[in-house]
Amino acid sequence: MQTRLAAIARESEWFWSALVAVRSLNLPSWCIGAGAVRNLVWDSLHDFRTASPLSDIDVAHFDASDLTGKCDANIQRRLNSIRPNTPWEVTNQAAVHTWFEATFGHPVSPLASLKDAVAAWPEFATSVGLTLREDDSIDVIAPYGLDDLFAMVVRRNPARVSIEAYRKRIQQKQYQRRWPRVTIVPS
Numbered sequence: 001m002q003t004r005l006a007a008i009a010r011e012s013e014w015f016w017s018a019l020v021a022v023r024s025l026n027l028p029s030w031c032i033g034a035g036a037v038r039n040l041v042w043d044s045l046h047d048f049r050t051a052s053p054l055s056d057i058d059v060a061h062f063d064a065s066d067l068t069g070k071c072d073a074n075i076q077r078r079l080n081s082i083r084p085n086t087p088w089e090v091t092n093q094a095a096v097h098t099w100f101e102a103t104f105g106h107p108v109s110p111l112a113s114l115k116d117a118v119a120a121w122p123e124f125a126t127s128v129g130l131t132l133r134e135d136d137s138i139d140v141i142a143p144y145g146l147d148d149l150f151a152m153v154v155r156r157n158p159a160r161v162s163i164e165a166y167r168k169r170i171q172q173k174q175y176q177r178r179w180p181r182v183t184i185v186p187s
Contacts, residue, residue: 001146005037006138008044009130015040018057019132021082025075029114030061031129031141038126041149042179052178056089060129062114067095093117100160108160119143120160122169127157155185163187 009015018032036057043052059079063071069092076090093111101107111117114129118141121127125148129141140146148155154175156166166187175182 001150002140002142004150005041005128005130005140005146008041009138012040012044012051014051017083018086019130019138021079021086022059023132023134024082025078027061027063027075029063030059031114031118031131031139032057033060033118033129033141034058034121034126037128037130038149042152042182045150045152046179046181054087056087059088059090060093060114060117061090062093062111062117064094067092067098069095096120104160104165106162115141115143120157122157122161122166124148124155124157125153152179152182153185154182156187 009019015032015036018036022030022032036054039052039054059075061075072090072092072095076088079086079088079090093114093116096117097108097110108120111120118127118129124144127142127144128146128149131139131141133139142149144157147153154170156163161169170184175184
């Protein structure tokens, strides 16, 4: 499935150009993930010719040396100069523990790596990130595998998402409205 995912990423003009843009920044540890990957794959599996609208393209990176947020703002500014009119959302996963409680109501421990961060994302189908290497190969971070992503199953990842937060996400995201073949696993 990793080969299939990489092929879908290569065939998508918007996704490929986003990967190239982030790669050009030479960040030591990064990926594009979450909803951007989900939309990419589910649009492909539904044979949509036009990409579903994205609220943002999640660029996750890991830099334990700068937890201030200035790093994220700088990366986002640089990405905007490369690809203006792209809804970049840059997040240093090493700093998530510094703001998570204020945003979601409960504290979390610091993450140890980008892979650990991807493993904490809300659903198993969105716990996937792609990194474009210098040789144009694509690394896939998928701590729970790709079965839910390709089966179009929305299942709560209990690592950090409460049942209440999961239910709110399901209501907000309207997955089945956008992609009719999606299956939602209730919690």
